[in-house]
Amino acid sequence: MSQPLINKFVVVGIGLIGGSLATGLTQRGACAEVIGIARKPETCDEAVARGVVARAYTSLRDVASELGKGDVIFISVPTLSVTAVLQEIKDFISPDVTITDGASVKGSVQRAAEQVFGVIPPQLVLGHPIAGSEKSGVTAANPNLYENHRVILTPFSNTSAQDLALVSAMWQAVGAEVLTMSVEEHDEVLGATSHLPHVIAYSLVDTLAQDIHNPNIFRYAAGGFRDFTRIASSDPVMWHDIMRANKVAILQSMDLFIDNLSRLRSSIEHEDSDYLLKVFSRAKEARDEFTVMLAQRQVSTKKE
């Protein structure tokens, strides 16, 4: 047997994202051991009992002395809790350990790292797997979550090439395709294609749930509504953090959307058939192209 890609894989925050990567790496023999870190002792116990991690502790400090080159720390706590984890890393962890994360917003992690370290250390590779689910918590961990999904890494000019290569190989090991881009581009693109849809879905469901004229309105909704609102079942604390962390890009996207929707509202009011047909046709065309592209991407990933 060849040596595994990673020696010790330490997952800080054992929820859907971290638990899925931990079990994915274990099942594929890509790490020698998985260690979990969670704030609550119950989460530690449950993660061990479910076999998601081999052992677990409530602080990174408890494992600091045994970590070195070839080990990876993966930070997968809610976005606004990253600073506290980075502080522990600064205080206790060797510069030989590769550090990466899975937060949905990269600008806020960059700012947190600058605040804690002054200059972001070369060992820290920021990343974001474009995969998820409306489910959350360690019970939702799924070793195949990242198969055929994309992971965006946002390296800085001083990021260590070796650490970047190890993090890329780690994601490829669980079936993901790795891309790189700047922190700014990442946050703009995700603000538009992920954060904006979540705000819209939450707002729509809340609008209907608050409509006192139609207390039983959901009784008459069907499968299309279920698909459309699936993301409104996502974890509220996680999404609150994302709204705070990516505020500027999300507000920009919301303004573009509210402007487009208001023009559509006006065209319905004034029965402007040409405008309505133009927008609906253009949207259908773009969305149909997107699904073709997504299907091709999945086929080509499976072939490799």
Add this chain to the structure above:
Amino acid sequence: MSQPLINKFVVVGIGLIGGSLATGLTQRGACAEVIGIARKPETCDEAVARGVVARAYTSLRDVASELGKGDVIFISVPTLSVTAVLQEIKDFISPDVTITDGASVKGSVQRAAEQVFGVIPPQLVLGHPIAGSEKSGVTAANPNLYENHRVILTPFSNTSAQDLALVSAMWQAVGAEVLTMSVEEHDEVLGATSHLPHVIAYSLVDTLAQDIHNPNIFRYAAGGFRDFTRIASSDPVMWHDIMRANKVAILQSMDLFIDNLSRLRSSIEHEDSDYLLKVFSRAKEARDEFTVMLAQRQVSTKKE
């Protein structure tokens, strides 16, 4: 063999909705014969070639002389084309034939019927199957489309009890659950739970597709985005007609939604965590309850 529920079933407009009902009734032995009416001769030929209908014509006039008691005409043309079909019915069809429809908006059909007939005839039962797909056309016809779905009928005070019973039994024969409510209630509820989500999905996809700063933005979208925007692949002409037909209710729903979304925008701008968490949690709770209800409904329908 007992006699089938319906003698001749005439489907006017052989697309997803009409074709699915036709094949569903045929497969379950619930009608003696299916006759199709379509404006284009090619659609007639294709519907016959695919076995969706036994024979097809380009006008209701061609079959008028052979229709009587026990026969059903189902109108499933785009919403704004209903008037022309009702005019043909007035001119050529016997009052003994049961007439019903599947349009997504009932107020506009009511107004069209009043315009054509003066007083809406007792033989005309308005209805709407809460089922559909982003696919359209005769090639999308699916005999099981209505299984476990709801159909809303909106009878008037002078609607014939016999015709209403036959239309109810027809929908139950293809596995649907039948409810009745007023035209006004139907259009308000559907405006909120179906028409509003479609406007939003079209507008979101169009907003992103028009964003010149991010020409490749869809490259980074994933499965959640695919689900969220599925309904933006729906037929533009059909949805244009619905926007025109249910204008008042849709504008009301849009105003409530835009107001809620604008408050959410302001709470993101001012980092009002309490408000954000309250809305996200309330929405998640309502959406989780909805999916439980939907699952229970499907289990209970299957048991019957």
